[in-house]
Amino acid sequence: MSALRKRIATPLRVVAVALAIGSVSSTPAAAPAAAPAHVLIVKSDDLPQYQQPIDAFVAAHPGKITTVNLGGSKEEGRARLLRAAKHESIDAVFALGAQAAWLSREVLPRAPLTFAMVIDWQRYGLGESATGVAVELPVDALLARFKLLLPNLRRLGVIHSTQASSTTLEAARAAAAKLGIELRAEGVTHAEGVAGAYRRMRRDIDALWMVPDPVVVTHDNFRYLAERTRSDGIAFLAFSENFVRAGALLSVAPDYATMGSQAAVLVERTLERRTGRLAVQDPIGSSLVINAETARELGIDVNGSILRLADKVIDEDDERAR
């Protein structure tokens, strides 16, 4: 597997793992809690992505915390959860990952549940019995960040599979219009259609937005789009730092640590309320990563305001000079 393929494979693997988890049984939450609250942190597996929200949660939560790692196994995970609940009184659960959220709901139905790091959380019915922080940035906030980074952005292209929700696309179109951006969308039915879709739109766009669509995002498609956008002078906007390291101009992704801070507030508020359920929140922190080499090729001033917004600037030239 090439280095490029490895870089792309990571986020896709995360998506695949999340989608592989089954449906969810929901139980109403009721939360008698005594201060200081004892929170059980449950993580689906030992993924490094979970550590940032856990650290932020621990820093924000004043009470006792116990952590359980389900180890990626449903049966062993259930046993570990039961052991933890048997020996300790649990006031609330903070679950990371779909499996952790689902099993926590099943094994500890009376403990208020707050989740994070669950891709497409609506699929699991979590909103009916739990609160949490979504893992996807809302489209309006995402496009606003694109516009802040690229103030001259007027025409944004997006290639999506035809199975993608038309509601999502319309929401994106409306959010773009509010920012003075015209969204040009091309639907494809299979991965091989991406190159043709790009060729059809390339003269009409300033930037190409790559969405986490498994039909569109393949190793070959990414390599093709990264090369062609650079030669066509089009900004290539991605959803993960790995793609920026592999040649995309920039990525905007949610900040995992902020999700942990948000979850800590949700747990606290849930315990204060004792009844009812708080709405699932969108993530508010973001991680903006820019490839300075690509920016220079596109004639974007990397010394200007773009740097003031970036969390990380990847500059191969600097690293070579060092």
Added chain:
Amino acid sequence: MRRVVQLAFTIALLGSAELAQAEPMRLFFFSPDFSPGNLSVLAQAADAYFRESKADTRFQAFVRFEDFEREFLAQKPEFVLVPDWANDTLCLGSEFRALAKPVRAGESHGRKALIARPTVRRVADIAKGSIAATMTPGGPASGSALDRIRRDHPGVRIIPVPKEIDALLAVAFGQVDAAFVSTGQVDLLAGVSPKLGTDLKEIGYAESTPFPMIYATAYATDEQAEDVRSALSSVASTGTGKRLIGLLGYDDWVLVGSAEAAKRRTKSTASMCGPSKESAK
């Protein structure tokens, strides 16, 4: 024979003096408003600029103030780039002499304010709400405006975010009740989307603070301080210099005159720091 030995000894001394001079100076950096993800790129840019300016200085950046403080005491750097409260609040035991101050849009101060949506009229309206803000690990600095808000309204929850623009977008899109950010950020947002910018308003707790300055510490000689001052005087006129100040978020660095430098001298005070290390001995 004796003359030959003396000559050799003199040459050796001169050689070691030259070697000592060849050691680069050190500039330590800490700012809670700077994104930790960019510290390595910032260090590369600073090293490149000072090398090019013949004031060879190694830039070392810190994410946590505790680390900065510990390494300052251990390594005794000649220069620091820190907020003005750094030496006043903590006990670094060295007088700082201001060399240069950063400028952005003609200002060397920034103002932070609590920004909310129009339905919120005062802080009491969000007494059980949430505020998004950037802050150092461990929470807002004691005595800061954010700290005052927290003390005055214990029900308010502060959510740390990586960048001020995250806080502002969170309030603009109704994800939090308020954002504590530099007022310039509102203009930045309004530039992109006038509606988003005008839908927000200041509800108070504004405070003006100077941008972090470059100081010479007690460990810098006058000659070293002059070398760095000289390097900083032309920072905006070279490509590497522009990159450095761009990364820091400024337009230029302006040298601090002797009168202002005297006013800007900072030293840890005995009342805050307890007995000095010297008096404790």
